Amino acid sequence: MVKRFQLIWLGLLLTCLLCGCAAEKKAEETAPKSCAEWADMIAASAGFQELADANAKYLEKHLMVEADSLEDWCLRMDNTRATPEMICVLKVKAGANQAEAKKALEDYRKEQIAVYRDYQPDQVVKLENARVLENGAYLVLSVSHDADKTIAALGSGWK
Amino acid sequence: MLLCLAVSACAEESTAWFNPQVPPPYPPEHEPAGDEYFEDAVFLGDSIMENIEMLDLFPTANFVTLIGMSPISMDKKLFVLKKEDRWVTAYDMINQYPHRKIYILLGSNALDHKTYKSTLDDYRVMMERMIQEYPDTVFYVLCPTSPNRARIKKDRLDVQRYWKFREGLLALAEEKKLYFLDAFTLLADEEGYLKEELAAPDGFHLKLEGSKLIEELVRTHTVDVE
Numbered sequence: 001m002v003k004r005f006q007l008i009w010l011g012l013l014l015t016c017l018l019c020g021c022a023a024e025k026k027a028e029e030t031a032p033k034s035c036a037e038w039a040d041m042i043a044a045s046a047g048f049q050e051l052a053d054a055n056a057k058y059l060e061k062h063l064m065v066e067a068d069s070l071e072d073w074c075l076r077m078d079n080t081r082a083t084p085e086m087i088c089v090l091k092v093k094a095g096a097n098q099a100e101a102k103k104a105l106e107d108y109r110k111e112q113i114a115v116y117r118d119y120q121p122d123q124v125v126k127l128e129n130a131r132v133l134e135n136g137a138y139l140v141l142s143v144s145h146d147a148d149k150t151i152a153a154l155g156s157g158w159k
Numbered sequence: 160m161l162l163c164l165a166v167s168a169c170a171e172e173s174t175a176w177f178n179p180q181v182p183p184p185y186p187p188e189h190e191p192a193g194d195e196y197f198e199d200a201v202f203l204g205d206s207i208m209e210n211i212e213m214l215d216l217f218p219t220a221n222f223v224t225l226i227g228m229s230p231i232s233m234d235k236k237l238f239v240l241k242k243e244d245r246w247v248t249a250y251d252m253i254n255q256y257p258h259r260k261i262y263i264l265l266g267s268n269a270l271d272h273k274t275y276k277s278t279l280d281d282y283r284v285m286m287e288r289m290i291q292e293y294p295d296t297v298f299y300v301l302c303p304t305s306p307n308r309a310r311i312k313k314d315r316l317d318v319q320r321y322w323k324f325r326e327g328l329l330a331l332a333e334e335k336k337l338y339f340l341d342a343f344t345l346l347a348d349e350e351g352y353l354k355e356e357l358a359a360p361d362g363f364h365l366k367l368e369g370s371k372l373i374e375e376l377v378r379t380h381t382v383d384v385e
Contacts, residue, residue, distance in 0.1 A: 049360070052367070054213050061222075064241055079367055080359035081210035081226070119206075119227035119268075 035074035035089035038140065038154075042087050043076070045153030046146040051087065052079035063088065064104045069096035071137070083123055084112050090139040098137065105132045105141045112143075133158040173290045174336040175298045181382045184332035184339035186299070191378035194219040199257035203249065204228065204264035207304070207365055214367065216374040221256035223249050229269040230281040233288075250292060259384055261289070261296050262377065264342070266303040266324060267363070271314060275324040282328065286335055297384050298335075301373070302328050302343040307353040310362025318351040340380055342373050 043051065054075040056067040067073065072091040078084070088105065092098040113127045129147035133140045135158045142150045151158070177183050197220040202208055209224035211217065225236050228249070237246040240255070253261065265285075269278040289298065305321040306314070325343050332339040346369055348354050353362070357369035365373075 052214060055215050055218075057218075058213055058215070064239075077213050079210070079214070080361075080364040081206045081213065082359040082361040082364035115226050 035072045035091055035138075038089045038138070039074040039076055039087045041153055042089075042140070042142050042150050046144040046149040048087070048144055049078040049080070049083055049085045051076035051085070059088075063108045065090065065101050069093055069101060083120075084116055084127055084143050085145075086141070086143045088139075088141045092137050092139065094137070098134075098139070102132055102134060102139055105139060109141060109143070135159070173287060174334075175286075175290045176295050177297060177336045177338070178382045178384060183336045184329060186338045186340070186380040186382050188379050189381070191375065192381045196378075196381055197260075199259040200262060201253050201256050201258045201260070202262045202264070203253065204262075204301075205268050207267065207370075208264045210365065211370050211373065214370055216370060217377075220262075223252045223256075225249070227268050228265060229267075230265050230278070230285040231269065233285050250288065253293065258293055258296055260299065261293065262299045262301060262340075264301040264303060264373075266328070270303065270320055270324055271306075271316065271363075275320045275327060278324060279327040279331065283331060286331065286337065290335065297382065298337040299340055299377070299380075300328060300332055300337045301340045301377075304342055304346045304365065304369070305351055305353050307355055307358040307362040310358075311352060313362070321347075322351050338380070338382060340376055342376060345372055345376055 054077050059065055059073065059075050060067055063075070065073075069092060070090050071093045074087070074089045076087045078086065090101055090105075092101050109127055109130055109132065113124055116123045116127060126143050126145055126147075130141060130143040131147065131151070133151065133154065135154075140154065140158070144150050181187060194217070197217045200217070200220045202211065202217065202220050202222045202224070204211075204224050205228045206224075206226040208222065209226060212222040212224055223238070225232075225238070228236055234248040234250060237248060238252045239246055266278055266282060269281060286298070289296075302325050303321075305311070305318060306316070311318055321343060325341070329339055331337070343351075346353055346357055346365070353369075357366055357372070358364075359366055
């Protein structure tokens with residue numbers, strides 16, 4: 001009787017493990033693979049202004065992040081610059097200074113708050129609600145009218 | 160005292176370097192200049208210019224831009240030089256780049272709350288300083304665009320302010336030997352309001368099509384500086 005229960009438990013455990021692996025594999029398959037795909041996902045989560053891709057020169061000059069320190073990146077800005085809305089997704093190279101890249105994004109957000117406070121105070125709330133999030137080698141800063149939705153769109157594992 | 164007056168008079172009478180074969184203010188229209196023309200050019204301006212930078216319309220040029228910048232804030236708003244860990248003015252920032260040509264798009268952030276005369280006074284002070292600081296530079300002044308009809312009404316502005324500023328800037332360009340690029344009438348309707356199809360949702364900034372029109376204006380109106 002005890003042996004039978006043990007066998008049933010073992011069976012259940014194996015089933016759970018197999019299901020877990022399958023779910024993990026499925027999540028892996030559907031998870032975004034590139035920074036551009038992460039950006040697409042964030043863009044779809046909230047009604048952003050029309051965004052345009054910025055180049056490495058702009059990333060380095062305005063966000064002060066060295067493109068050489070990144071394995072992959074995507075920077076999209078409001079294509080009129082009428083608002084501070086943007087999506088920035090960075091994947092930092094192994095061995096590069098990730099803390100520095102994270103600080104650069106946070107500094108940029110704070111600097112934009114100061115700029116917009118004088119310029120268009122109604123836009124400041126978007127920057128105040130935005131947060132720099134980290135997940136492994138990835139960093140994200142998205143500025144939108146609904147920060148909660150964009151954060152939720154990223155799923156778990158971001159802090 | 161006399162020396163001071165003489166120096167002051169010289170400063171007031173200073174004019175910019177220009178190509179004697181193409182007297183300012185109007186540069187001739189021609190086929191679009193390639194990116195090589197802009198390798199020693201600095202584009203100076205506000206958010207509208209920063210958008211042109213972000214859209215990479217002049218990939219070889221350097222940009223000195225700040226959101227909200229106006230002629231009077233040229234030495235008030237600061238730029239960071241990260242490697243040197245210090246803050247500098249826009250005048251100093253221009254010196255960081257080759258600047259045989261300087262394109263200026265400023266004034267919109269003053270005209271929305273100041274008179275055209277006051278904005279022109281600030282512009283003149285800025286130009287006099289720039290001519291002194293960059294004596295071998297050719298200056299192109301881009302007349303700032305106006306907001307659209309709805310924005311002008313919302314902000315209780317008068318579109319005549321933009322027409323008068325244009326007139327004053329053209330006169331300043333003639334006096335100081337600056338090349339004048341009329342982005343204002345290019346992007347405005349007959350009454351002077353920014354065309355609806357070019358206006359961003361805020362009625363002030365430019366959609367991509369508007370920025371591209373400015374790019375075309377710049378590329379098709381250059382002068383040889385050799």
